[in-house]
Amino acid sequence: MEQEFxxxxxxxxxxxxxxxxxxxxxxxxGTTQSVVARMES
Incomplete structure (x- = not known):
C-alpha cells in the first residue's frame, strides 16, 4: 500500500x-478525467 501511495x-x-x-x-x-482522479486517490 505504501508503494501505491x-x-x-x-x-x-x-x-x-x-x-x-x-x-x-x-x-x-488518451483516457478520461475520472481515471486520472482514481489513479491519484
Missing part, C-alpha cells in the same frame, strides 16, 4: 509541476 503522490506532483489539470492530463494519456 508513493506512486500516486508522484503523479500528482508531476501533474501540478507541469501546470495541467486532471482533464488535460487525461487527454494526453
Amino acid at each position: 508513493s506512486i500516486a503522490l508522484e503523479l500528482i506532483r508531476g501533474r501540478l509541476a507541469a501546470g495541467i489539470t486532471q482533464a488535460e492530463f487525461a487527454t494526453r494519456m
